[in-house]
Amino acid sequence: MNKPDPHVAEPNPPVTDPLPYADLDLERAARRGYPEAVFCAGKTPAQVAGIAATVRSRPDVITLFTRAAPEHAAAVLGELPDALHDAGAGLLAWPPVPPPATGGLVVIAAAGTSDLPVAREAELTARFLGRRTELIADVGVAGLHRILGHLDLLRRARVVVVAAGMDGALPSVVAGLIAAPVVALPTSVGYGAAFGGLAPLLSMLNACAPGVAVVNIDNGYGAGHLAAQIAAGAPA
Amino acid sequence: MNKPDPHVAEPNPPVTDPLPYADLDLERAARRGYPEAVFCAGKTPAQVAGIAATVRSRPDVITLFTRAAPEHAAAVLGELPDALHDAGAGLLAWPPVPPPATGGLVVIAAAGTSDLPVAREAELTARFLGRRTELIADVGVAGLHRILGHLDLLRRARVVVVAAGMDGALPSVVAGLIAAPVVALPTSVGYGAAFGGLAPLLSMLNACAPGVAVVNIDNGYGAGHLAAQIAAGAPA
Amino acid sequence: MNKPDPHVAEPNPPVTDPLPYADLDLERAARRGYPEAVFCAGKTPAQVAGIAATVRSRPDVITLFTRAAPEHAAAVLGELPDALHDAGAGLLAWPPVPPPATGGLVVIAAAGTSDLPVAREAELTARFLGRRTELIADVGVAGLHRILGHLDLLRRARVVVVAAGMDGALPSVVAGLIAAPVVALPTSVGYGAAFGGLAPLLSMLNACAPGVAVVNIDNGYGAGHLAAQIAAGAPA
Amino acid sequence: MNKPDPHVAEPNPPVTDPLPYADLDLERAARRGYPEAVFCAGKTPAQVAGIAATVRSRPDVITLFTRAAPEHAAAVLGELPDALHDAGAGLLAWPPVPPPATGGLVVIAAAGTSDLPVAREAELTARFLGRRTELIADVGVAGLHRILGHLDLLRRARVVVVAAGMDGALPSVVAGLIAAPVVALPTSVGYGAAFGGLAPLLSMLNACAPGVAVVNIDNGYGAGHLAAQIAAGAPA
Amino acid sequence: MNKPDPHVAEPNPPVTDPLPYADLDLERAARRGYPEAVFCAGKTPAQVAGIAATVRSRPDVITLFTRAAPEHAAAVLGELPDALHDAGAGLLAWPPVPPPATGGLVVIAAAGTSDLPVAREAELTARFLGRRTELIADVGVAGLHRILGHLDLLRRARVVVVAAGMDGALPSVVAGLIAAPVVALPTSVGYGAAFGGLAPLLSMLNACAPGVAVVNIDNGYGAGHLAAQIAAGAPA
Amino acid sequence: MNKPDPHVAEPNPPVTDPLPYADLDLERAARRGYPEAVFCAGKTPAQVAGIAATVRSRPDVITLFTRAAPEHAAAVLGELPDALHDAGAGLLAWPPVPPPATGGLVVIAAAGTSDLPVAREAELTARFLGRRTELIADVGVAGLHRILGHLDLLRRARVVVVAAGMDGALPSVVAGLIAAPVVALPTSVGYGAAFGGLAPLLSMLNACAPGVAVVNIDNGYGAGHLAAQIAAGAPA
Amino acid sequence: MNKPDPHVAEPNPPVTDPLPYADLDLERAARRGYPEAVFCAGKTPAQVAGIAATVRSRPDVITLFTRAAPEHAAAVLGELPDALHDAGAGLLAWPPVPPPATGGLVVIAAAGTSDLPVAREAELTARFLGRRTELIADVGVAGLHRILGHLDLLRRARVVVVAAGMDGALPSVVAGLIAAPVVALPTSVGYGAAFGGLAPLLSMLNACAPGVAVVNIDNGYGAGHLAAQIAAGAPA
Amino acid sequence: MNKPDPHVAEPNPPVTDPLPYADLDLERAARRGYPEAVFCAGKTPAQVAGIAATVRSRPDVITLFTRAAPEHAAAVLGELPDALHDAGAGLLAWPPVPPPATGGLVVIAAAGTSDLPVAREAELTARFLGRRTELIADVGVAGLHRILGHLDLLRRARVVVVAAGMDGALPSVVAGLIAAPVVALPTSVGYGAAFGGLAPLLSMLNACAPGVAVVNIDNGYGAGHLAAQIAAGAPA
Numbered sequence A, B, C, D, E, F, G, H: 001m002n003k004p005d006p007h008v009a010e011p012n013p014p015v016t017d018p019l020p021y022a023d024l025d026l027e028r029a030a031r032r033g034y035p036e037a038v039f040c041a042g043k044t045p046a047q048v049a050g051i052a053a054t055v056r057s058r059p060d061v062i063t064l065f066t067r068a069a070p071e072h073a074a075a076v077l078g079e080l081p082d083a084l085h086d087a088g089a090g091l092l093a094w095p096p097v098p099p100p101a102t103g104g105l106v107v108i109a110a111a112g113t114s115d116l117p118v119a120r121e122a123e124l125t126a127r128f129l130g131r132r133t134e135l136i137a138d139v140g141v142a143g144l145h146r147i148l149g150h151l152d153l154l155r156r157a158r159v160v161v162v163a164a165g166m167d168g169a170l171p172s173v174v175a176g177l178i179a180a181p182v183v184a185l186p187t188s189v190g191y192g193a194a195f196g197g198l199a200p201l202l203s204m205l206n207a208c209a210p211g212v213a214v215v216n217i218d219n220g221y222g223a224g225h226l227a228a229q230i231a232a233g234a235p236a
Helices: A028-032 A045-055 A070-079 A113-128 A141-148 A151-156 A170-175 A192-205 A220-230 B028-032 B045-055 B070-079 B113-128 B141-148 B151-156 B170-175 B192-205 B220-230 C028-032 C045-055 C070-079 C113-128 C141-148 C151-156 C170-175 C192-205 C220-230 D028-032 D045-055 D070-079 D113-128 D141-148 D151-156 D170-175 D192-205 D220-230 E028-032 E045-055 E070-079 E113-128 E141-148 E151-156 E170-175 E192-205 E220-230 F028-032 F045-055 F070-079 F113-128 F141-148 F151-156 F170-175 F192-205 F220-230 G028-032 G045-055 G070-079 G113-128 G141-148 G151-156 G170-175 G192-205 G220-230 H028-032 H045-055 H070-079 H113-128 H141-148 H151-156 H170-175 H192-205 H220-230
Strands: A037-039 A063-066 A084-086 A091-094 A105-110 A132-137 A159-164 A182-186 A212-214 B037-039 B063-066 B084-086 B091-094 B105-110 B132-137 B159-164 B182-186 B212-214 C037-039 C063-066 C084-086 C091-094 C105-110 C132-137 C159-164 C182-186 C212-214 D037-039 D063-066 D084-086 D091-094 D105-110 D132-137 D159-164 D182-186 D212-214 E037-039 E063-066 E084-086 E091-094 E105-110 E132-137 E159-164 E182-186 E212-214 F037-039 F063-066 F084-086 F091-094 F105-110 F132-137 F159-164 F182-186 F212-214 G037-039 G063-066 G084-086 G091-094 G105-110 G132-137 G159-164 G182-186 G212-214 H037-039 H063-066 H084-086 H091-094 H105-110 H132-137 H159-164 H182-186 H212-214
Touching (some): A063 A070, A063 A113, A105 A113, A113 A182, A113 A220, A141 A170, A170 A192, A170 B141, A182 A192, A192 B192, B045 B070, B063 B070, B091 B113, B141 B170, B192 E192, C105 C151, C159 C170, D063 D113, D070 D091, D091 D113, D105 D113, D105 D151, D113 D132, D113 D220, D141 D151, D159 D220, D182 D192, D182 D220, E084 E113, E113 E182, E113 E220, E159 E220, E170 E182, E212 G212, F084 F113, F091 F113, F105 F220, F113 F159, F159 F170, F159 F220, F212 H220, G045 G063, G113 G132, G113 G159, G141 G151, G159 G170, H045 H070, H063 H070, H063 H113, H105 H151, H113 H132, H141 H151, H159 H170, H170 H192, H182 H192
Parallel strands (some): A037 A063, E037 E063, E105 E132, E105 E159, E182 E212, F182 F212, G159 G182, H105 H132, H105 H159
Antiparallel strands (some): A084 A091, E063 E091
């Protein structure tokens, strides 16, 4: 690259305080009750590192880094070496220990093994926002005995997150079995007419059982956050 | 309307032999083993009446009239007064008595009451193509005990047609419970993000249980025809 | 219509016990904690009347009739003359008095006046499932002072249902202001590239603030049901 | 990666018994009559290897591994070195010998050479589920004499699987020529307005000849499974 | 309606010369070789009448009125009582006699009876633009013998227009049989996943046989115009 | 309708002050410089009448009523008998006289006669927001001489609104000829693959000439408002 | 890969005569008047090499290889070293010399420089099918003087192929200027709401000037083939 | 590659004058008031280098190169070493100094950090077309205080460009707060149901506040160009 005119082009500005490219909302935990998360996709590793360096001064606020590719994770870990990192889920958390659990139980059910990374993102999010969690895997409707075998656990939950790709049929089935709300988490697992998760997304939006709250495709963070809010101990 | 130049415009030609607007395939029963059906949508009542008049000379071949609006039905019944007419299913059959049943049992399951007209179209088609049929209604996955209560019947079937709108989850569940193939029949029941049946169609194409054969939205005739072929007694 | 062969076609069967076209789940209130609703769209008035006649023997269970066109409403009121009927929302409830309210407060916010019928469907559903409700109207983001003027009420809610068409921007804004979860209810209000509610649906699924639970387009019943579950007093 | 807190993050758990990430349904062959298949896409090679290690103790049940990328195939072959592997079809089978053939003949027709990998996946699936198979290639409708030259073979089949991309016209043509049902297998062969297989998928769903059972785009496994069920010898 | 301020609102201006709402291109026949057509959809009957009154002074130029609903047709016939009117095709032509035919033969093939109105629109357009035409009906691929029975006629054509809905498979088959180009005319005949003609449109765009020229759904006028240009006698 | 419980259902509340269903933003003219418009679609005539009654006390603020069906227009005219009403454009304005014109010239070009109602909505909006306007009609690109004949007028404009359906090609052509920005207004004129205005919308979004500002399909009000803002201040 | 059971898996069969994976239609030139082309995408290089080896014995028939990636081109050139290869267009031709030109002139117009590879594919195809060709580049509508500067050439053509991406506006403009038919060739040039060529495809299907024949996105081969047929000297 | 027949294939022609592959419109600055930009995507680096070499003789006209991948940038810098290059925005400008600023202020607001590259493309374009610019970042609606904190700056602007992905809600909010027009710039930031920027695009087209001008997804160049045109002349 040639030397830019300093008055015109500064595409990769150095880390400064305040950051010129991000307006961190560190008071959000106080205002909304939940801390902000840093969405890494689309940010440069340098930008993510800058943000990580900034939050280091605030160990009182848990920061989650979501959709972190390996280069993003390396940038975070360079600044916050003890951060928790779940590579499959693309998630980092710092400080690395979740707060003491309060509120109701959050159960996460993954229809297939391939849905696990997104389900884990949901579980870790809910846990770092202060909830107890349980995860059950490979309980899709093609073998109905699998989900029915977990009915007791499902009925103990204050909210159940159900991650499923392909036909997205599991949330309807679970919602029909329990009194608690279901957070339906469509995944991009599948091919062809799954259209990148469109098929399970539409299924879930049209669930024939009421009580199904849908989030974006592969949005494990959003599902976990929503579940944590629903399972919070007392009216907010 | 003004008087058209006879050499140029004849939009509604009179009934003649052969018909100028249709090439009836009355030998199809001999060639393919199944008679032709007359798709009424898009035809004028006069055209349908002309076809009905033509088939009257062939009581040896059962003719089905599908997607018949009331004006089409009236046109058929004007020529074939004893034709069977199921108004909800938009279907007429003549001669009005199905042939003696052969082959395996065809079970039709309708997820909701609103799916019944399409399910009936499938059932009547299979019956007039020579199969025994059973229809069960309102067995959607929101109350799983309903479909599980019919497991014995489902397992006796050579093929099961499953009609469902909204989330289209029922075929996956049924296919996971039985050895026979499932004909998945998406319906336009629903609203909003059901997008006229797109949602259940995609669900069914992405069924997580194998053994699911999908047909067009609201295509009860096609589902019944396919089921009749699958349940035929001997290799064709 | 001609006289059908009684062994073949019975498209409009008489009301019987049990109903041949519906498998009412009157025990659902006991099993799931919430009663079943009757989705009227796609059912004939005669079928709806048959269902209404059946539930009359169970005044201990509240039954909601949703998506009721005038002919459906007349059918219900013929059997249950004292049923509550909100014509704009297409909803009937019987018995017509909601149960005593328990749990947290449900606030419903409608972005525009045109979103009111769907917002009312959500409010009435939540009320008949046992929650206190408050409805605020015409608080879209084009005049931000309108929603900000209700901040105290929004922060007292255990859950906020936000109905919006067009750009569907209001749920993101509300979710960013409060700790409670938001149920985002896209409506078909709009035209052109709103594509029947697709635009607000996608906006809501992509809300940049977490804590947004999306339901189907115009699904006021589902939004109200979900809100009632979230605001229930104790873990279910 | 940093060392995770053992109580929080275990994204790649070791292989254990039972597997924490999969609930194998090895009794499915007994229950449904057909064994389970392992969908490799979205699973890590380690997970696939764990599953392969588990099924090694059950040579009485044939296991198929579908959508296996080279790294998945290597993982399977590391545990089951004698597994059959068709790299083009992305399929592995173990034990590597199909069962003795029963039931009717399954014919697979591929419209073009580019459709062959998916057609092979269908053929191998049907063969490993116990059917005789024949495969014919490059018989698209642009040269009608090609498919017409195989009419005798097509009419001997109990079911014909037709794989086609682009215009997806071949299933309609074949269905119009034979009495047996057609399993229409759309492929992603094509470009531009083929939209990844959407064009042939829609064609097949709208086949003007009845008797066409559609499966998902590129779903050779599903097509072969369905064909095997249809061609099974006796009512299941 | 109230009395508008004459300086502000004139929604339905009276017929004047020149017309304030249309800029007729009566010299187009000289410039392009083909006359202009008046697209009636979206115009008020008064506007169509105004245009008809204007063209009356130019009997040397043939004017076609397309997509004419009954009220449009009445407006035209009020001004041009001897205009030819094909109500099914929604077409009027004035003067009502086509010019002497030149150039090659245009054959129009309609896959089904329901495709006839659009096929007639194509035929009449080509005829009024100066070509000889032949129309064959109900020759869809479900009964391949029907189209094959017309092979001699098809091979005499300079261009063949093929109208088809549903799977849109006929143009591929025809193009594979002849040397002349095929104008593929998708129709909105069908339902469900035909999506208003999208399915045959995509099929035709992906025709596996080259030599297929696609026009808009139900655009019989455009197909006939294009065919007339292709079959013109000499390089233009 | 039965008598509703007054504590539960008030679907059609009487007109009160303040209105329970609308939060009029009559100060918006002061705050934003432009008055609010009332979007009538989806509102009941009674609600529209209530709003009209309320604005009657504020003749200092011009109120536009957009997307007014005949019943909405009657409701407005019942309260504001001297309101200007353009039925084709679905627009009413009160007081009925536009303010004195300031700023630059707004030219509106309609590609076809069928685009005129939407183009008129844009023109009237811009005029009532205080701009001079000129409207030219039937200048689509199929006869390029028509738009080129207006080049002088186009180049005098501070902004040009271009309304077009079908291929939506006119905005690209106009933008390539002038220095001023173009507001591209796609219309739903067309059929088939126009998909209700999607085709021209996409064309305009992909205009190969820069300087094209796109608004929603058929959004004449939005186009006129945007043009008024762009042309505010001083002639360019 | 492990050693397959020879009776089960032969995914990459050796080159044999006849080829097991392709049914070459070398008589097509005699039957249809135009030779077959080999679509390379989706074929393995070994398969393409096998086909190239086969056609070597038939230098009397020109064979085109389309959509040839570098590995396909290498495979062809290994068997047919003197084949003509245009890498940008992904096209090979053998024998490498086009036949003597007959028929009318084919003009190809590319809207932008980025459309040139596809335009070249069209030009070479038309030339190898026996037509004279002229190519003009960078004549998009953003600078209308560019296309108008070529009006003489355009009017000498028997058919004009117009390749354009983005707004796809050029075919409408060209069709409005000439008497000859236009083959509209949408390209995937663009981004965002061009949706891979969908935007220009829809524009072209909705061209407001008649006489526009649309082919698939990026289908230079199809456009060139169609143009060659249209410009053929005499009825075929 | 083999040696092509010089009369047939010249896919990569050498740089000549005039260029055979591009028709540069260097007089456009005089005609339209703004210089032409070179869209690099889809051009070969050699073509881009050829264009860069040509413009070197015209330092009186500023040339922008947009959507420049690293290889395009290297090609430009090889010919114009002192060109300004903003790698993140994919933009080069030569001569590298913007003209003196005239007209009104252009403010660019980026909803998130990930939207910055596109926002920078808009800012640099507006600056090189002669406007003063200010850029504010990370002001999305999830934390409303962030955008409200910049209200003074926003109200000083003649036009505001708002770049946002995901829900695309920010333009509606900004447009509701100011009198100036808003250029809404949807970005592809997001995942799942953002569908590559479709979600914010639809939101912006349906903005509930008028005064929103939408451009293509990720079209920073177009947004900046449009803003420069709107802000031309005098401060509003």
